[in-house]
Amino acid sequence: MAIVLGPNRYGKAETRVVRVSRDGATHHLRDLNVSISLSGDMDAVHLTGDNAAVLPTDSQKNTVFAFARKHGIGEIEDFGLLLARHFVASQPTIRHARVEIAEYAWERQGPHSFVRSGREVRTALVHSDGPGGRESVVSGLTDLVVLNSTGSEFHGFIRDEYTTLEPTRDRILATSVTARWRHRSTDAAWGRSYERARRCLLEAFAGTHSLSLQQTLYQMGRHVLAECGEICEVRLSMPNRHHFAVDLAPFGMDNDNEVFFAADRPYGLIEGTVLDDAVPTAPGAWS
Amino acid sequence: MAIVLGPNRYGKAETRVVRVSRDGATHHLRDLNVSISLSGDMDAVHLTGDNAAVLPTDSQKNTVFAFARKHGIGEIEDFGLLLARHFVASQPTIRHARVEIAEYAWERQGPHSFVRSGREVRTALVHSDGPGGRESVVSGLTDLVVLNSTGSEFHGFIRDEYTTLEPTRDRILATSVTARWRHRSTDAAWGRSYERARRCLLEAFAGTHSLSLQQTLYQMGRHVLAECGEICEVRLSMPNRHHFAVDLAPFGMDNDNEVFFAADRPYGLIEGTVLDDAVPTAPGAWS
Amino acid sequence: MAIVLGPNRYGKAETRVVRVSRDGATHHLRDLNVSISLSGDMDAVHLTGDNAAVLPTDSQKNTVFAFARKHGIGEIEDFGLLLARHFVASQPTIRHARVEIAEYAWERQGPHSFVRSGREVRTALVHSDGPGGRESVVSGLTDLVVLNSTGSEFHGFIRDEYTTLEPTRDRILATSVTARWRHRSTDAAWGRSYERARRCLLEAFAGTHSLSLQQTLYQMGRHVLAECGEICEVRLSMPNRHHFAVDLAPFGMDNDNEVFFAADRPYGLIEGTVLDDAVPTAPGAWS
Amino acid sequence: MAIVLGPNRYGKAETRVVRVSRDGATHHLRDLNVSISLSGDMDAVHLTGDNAAVLPTDSQKNTVFAFARKHGIGEIEDFGLLLARHFVASQPTIRHARVEIAEYAWERQGPHSFVRSGREVRTALVHSDGPGGRESVVSGLTDLVVLNSTGSEFHGFIRDEYTTLEPTRDRILATSVTARWRHRSTDAAWGRSYERARRCLLEAFAGTHSLSLQQTLYQMGRHVLAECGEICEVRLSMPNRHHFAVDLAPFGMDNDNEVFFAADRPYGLIEGTVLDDAVPTAPGAWS
Structure with missing residues (x-):
């Protein structure tokens, strides 16, 4: 018997990002809850605490906010793919990325006024192993x-x-x-x-x-x-x-x-x- | 110093009653959460455990269901008044009744099919001291x-x-x-x-x-x-x-x-x- | 009939402050949830949006953290009194302060290691109208x-x-x-x-x-x-x-x-x- | 392309059973939340609504209560195995049983008086394919x-x-x-x-x-x-x-x-x- 590390992943969960975009006086609103899980060459961090392969979860959160600004938020499936591919592409130690997004719906009450609809929550779960690798999109x-x-x-x-x-x-x-x-x-x-x-x-x-x-x-x-x-x-x-x-x-x-x-x-x-x-x-x- | 009983009340909370009424093949649906609090001549039950003045909370629950059948459920304010007045009128030991109702809204999807709307919850809080006494209705x-x-x-x-x-x-x-x-x-x-x-x-x-x-x-x-x-x-x-x-x-x-x-x-x-x-x-x- | 402003209050709710104090290698831990409500000369802010009488809820939050540093956290009743008296004393527009605190208990596992006990939550509710005024402490x-x-x-x-x-x-x-x-x-x-x-x-x-x-x-x-x-x-x-x-x-x-x-x-x-x-x-x- | 039924399971979730056993005047208390999932020959019920292979979830709930009476509740892993094996053994259409149990801990305050401890919840997840088949126990x-x-x-x-x-x-x-x-x-x-x-x-x-x-x-x-x-x-x-x-x-x-x-x-x-x-x-x- 040898005690070994098995499957593992880590990331920032439940980043609550709200994106406003302006069409003249008319505003549009998107309201998401984004959870990221990354995996890859993570033996060292588990076995010795060496963080050289670890992109901090705080940086993952920042990326969500920065991407919301840079790319806007289109459909949550696309936003998830954008994030997942970025993480795998950006660091050689990150081999797999999983992005789960929940979107809360709002109904318009005025040009910049909204009421949360309370109807069902729309979800997306995206996996990416990067360019040429396995990718999948599950909506729900x-x-x-x-x-x-x-x-x-x-x-x-x-x-x-x-x-x-x-x-x-x-x-x-x-x-x-x-x-x-x-x-x-x-x-x-x-x-x-x-x-x-x-x-x-x-x-x-x-x-x-x-x-x-x-x-x-x-x-x-x-x-x-x-x-x-x-x-x-x-x-x-x-x-x-x-x-x-x-x-x-x-x-x-x-x-x-x-x-x-x-x-x-x-x-x-x-x-x-x-x-x-x-x-x-x-x-x-x-x- | 004498240790005495102060204000008190008791009742059945959160009876979840759903009422279906039929208009031919078209059904109507009401979905309530009803909480009742009664007070009055309740010294004995506190001081000695003598329950002679106590209408069981189980009976209060039964009353909610029976009234939903007998009277139907109109507006929740009226249903609350009906219940509150009943409890005060029915037992001499019960002097005050408080009925709090939350109503969950559903949207029609078919003649007998519904989707919970998830928009805000409508509420009513009714007090009655019985005929000739103080009564109040708070909606919300x-x-x-x-x-x-x-x-x-x-x-x-x-x-x-x-x-x-x-x-x-x-x-x-x-x-x-x-x-x-x-x-x-x-x-x-x-x-x-x-x-x-x-x-x-x-x-x-x-x-x-x-x-x-x-x-x-x-x-x-x-x-x-x-x-x-x-x-x-x-x-x-x-x-x-x-x-x-x-x-x-x-x-x-x-x-x-x-x-x-x-x-x-x-x-x-x-x-x-x-x-x-x-x-x-x-x-x-x-x- | 004239439409007028009635009773009102405002404040920062649920500031989650954790305080560590050191006794050599042995640490002590306090874990609170602090909610503040202030009232006083608040007509203008309601009627015209003039905030001259308003201490921001953000400042109230800062005060909780600063007082935890400056005074430490003794019993929650005392911490509540300290905060409540401060708010009334510090601003002439603030006449009444209410501080509600919940404390979560932890059990020691080591000199600086703790397990949340999960037993009941201890509470305090403090009111102060300032020096010479009405004050009260409710524990629970x-x-x-x-x-x-x-x-x-x-x-x-x-x-x-x-x-x-x-x-x-x-x-x-x-x-x-x-x-x-x-x-x-x-x-x-x-x-x-x-x-x-x-x-x-x-x-x-x-x-x-x-x-x-x-x-x-x-x-x-x-x-x-x-x-x-x-x-x-x-x-x-x-x-x-x-x-x-x-x-x-x-x-x-x-x-x-x-x-x-x-x-x-x-x-x-x-x-x-x-x-x-x-x-x-x-x-x-x-x- | 043919649309087909894939993996599926069903059962009664969250049956809240409390078991008291008496040792003279001293009582012992067990407090469980039991969730059952069964699977097997369930094509017909999905495709045509033919329930001939279906043991009602209501019967599963009854079984939990009856077994608590008949066998008592020992360790939750054993109680889970007992239930899982029963379901597979009792009906030819049921091939696999999964029983998940959460146990809430209570501390003794008297011979028959208890305080819920609030410490962590103990869990067990049991699978059984019946005698000679795959079985597993996961505690947690x-x-x-x-x-x-x-x-x-x-x-x-x-x-x-x-x-x-x-x-x-x-x-x-x-x-x-x-x-x-x-x-x-x-x-x-x-x-x-x-x-x-x-x-x-x-x-x-x-x-x-x-x-x-x-x-x-x-x-x-x-x-x-x-x-x-x-x-x-x-x-x-x-x-x-x-x-x-x-x-x-x-x-x-x-x-x-x-x-x-x-x-x-x-x-x-x-x-x-x-x-x-x-x-x-x-x-x-x-x-």
Whole structure:
């Protein structure tokens, strides 16, 4: 047995950069949370504390701000690629860069006034091994909270000795969608692609008469792949936010799926992947 | 010295009730978080554990669900009044009821499909001492996050020995508004009133050329009072979410208020009240 | 009707200051979160944006750091008094100062190495109107999570038409205590007082055979007052963290209070005050 | 191109089970958060909504409670193995089970009275493919917050065009440790192993004169492996919780590492693995 260093990475997480750009009196606003992870020739820093291969995380933060000034912030996928490629290109000791970006949406209230929309958060996860190396772009969203008040059934499941759940032909189906989708290339119309993928997720959620949350999940992924040729793989994580119909019989009332208790924990958690089977998997693109 | 019981109250907090109502194939959805506090003849339960005067918090929760079924959920102010009056009327030991409700907004995606909007949370705080007694309705909102990318100055302030801040003629002004407003009566067009008050807050925030966040706060309260005759007092709590222009000079770049670092803590916190001076204060309405 | 400015205050919230002091090779560590609110002659800043009366919140933050250097950090009550008195004394426009401090506890692991304890957070809330004026000190704690696995009953309560709860002679009683206590003067042995008050809360919680959480709350407050002569009023806020015995009968098992489901929401919320009736109330000390 | 279902799993997350056991008048308390994920022959449920292969997540929750009653809760690793093996053994459609458990520690205050300790959370992640199949146990902890007030340097790093950080010979080093360690087998003295691994992490953090957080991380992993023969791989995730020495020169004061500002975001994030190179990797054990 020898004790050795295994996989490792480091970087500056959660740099909160806000970029204002001016179009005459009209301002535009971008609001990002940028997290960087770098890896490469990092044995010495772990084994002896020799930092000669280490670009400080403080410099990474500075780079985010400087690039926001120099290049502006276009689509977050492009901003992530710009940063990731820079880090790998700039230092021989840095072999791989990972840039994760969350973008918060704002709605315009005036020429230079904005209200945070509070709708889902748009995300991007970019990897680059530099020119000629492996690169990948995964786009996505979190906190897209959706609910169908009918059109959801659950029955025909296994009944073991610990099963007390009654089958149902009508229930609320609610979830907070975290979705990520891998692009076929590192070049796409990111903004239009995002809006299309988001629309597909919502359409499939609303349009699927659901016999299980797994079925809904699969239809959501399938719809994205079918409509978005630039996307080759979709990963979905969907908590089943249980809404229990309250038993009102003790108070002499029926409850035909009108009054529900929205529970916090525990919750079902459904995770699944839908992909084009002609494309090689890329495990490194996702983490 | 005698050790005695002072003010006290108890109740069920954060009952999460979701109400679906059907208009043919079209469903309507309401999503509330209801917290109840009752007080009255509660000496015995504290001093000896005699529960004869205590309506269990579990029964209060049941009442929320049963009332949602029996009466439906109209405006949250009305639902709060209904509950508060019920508790005081139903038990002689309960003299005062306080009902606090938060409502989460959903946007329609289909006849029975919804997306949580994520915009601000609407609130109501109702007190009732029962028929003939004191009653009050305070409406409000939380988590209304707004930002002006220009039109904000800060200068002419005190400079003491610990002051290093430079005056500025142009900065980002950003805050997460918590606003509450007291109504003159317990009868109003709550929904229209809410939309009008919300619009006034946004208009005044966007429209005020600000020399200080206090000035903006006052204009927001003033605009609500001026436009909403049914409202007699507005209380605002507004954290100053600092956005610091990043010094890019070390990288040979200027930064004419284009790139900002959005800080978490510490933050300024501005709290203030704007009111009609002809109306008596009502401290009990707010807590 | 005239629209006027009502009560208001402003300040820097949540300045996170960590103070290291050296005793040879042995270091001592203090870790605080300090929030300041000032009020006084602030009409102009609200009405016209004239900041001549305003000490910037940035200067308040600087003062926290400078005072930590100059005076060190003794007990948080004293540090709060020092800051509050300074602000009122330093500027004629500032008439009232409120300083709220939370302290995070660390346990020693070595001469200069520490582990955050994670036990409750100690708090202080200080008001000062300056020399000769009103002053008050409220100490306290939050997040003291306690549980009795027996010795708690609940029965004899009101049964109305919405009551389905069964009376019980044995249940889990669990809560997260937020306690605050007002001191008779602004001079006390704060550290010893804190440890004594904390011990009293724990002793009374553990030692009370409880017929209701209200009874337990009262005994906790009473024990603090009886043992701590320097304290004249205790306010407690205690959520009833419900632990429901799981019905295992469907699986052919009994459950004699052995297996519980710990619920999140809704929860009971019990709030109450215990005080020395010979001492005038001081509503301004608490908010 | 064919759109197909890829990797997927489902289960009940965050079942909060509390178990009381009685030793005469003395009670013992265990407080867990249990999350289950199952996978296997789940094509049909995704493609058509046929639930014939699906054990409801509600039944999984019931199983947690029933097993807590039937078997008691020993070490969380054993409880996880018991559950994981049960699910795979009980249904032919379930091929793989993953059980993740977090345990909250309580300190005794009396025979049946407890205070939540608030120290770190102990974790276990168990996989089982059933008898004869792959099994793994990963133990760990989260929220172990540690700080060294000296004995940390950072210099000799890369200086690129975006580097403004000054090298330092003395700084605070603080982090919130998330550690997980893989066991060589599924049979160990889990409780003693946990205490030893925890002690090793603390000892190495306190005892390493650090030239970089990476060096400290490696020493922590190394110390666990060297002292705990039952462990073959350690993964650590350690945010660098920056504490910045405040510049007090504007106030005529020096600051010899006495007064610090504890920042929230951004933060460095250091992730690394230390392992016995003679043992095959087991990527499936960790996710």
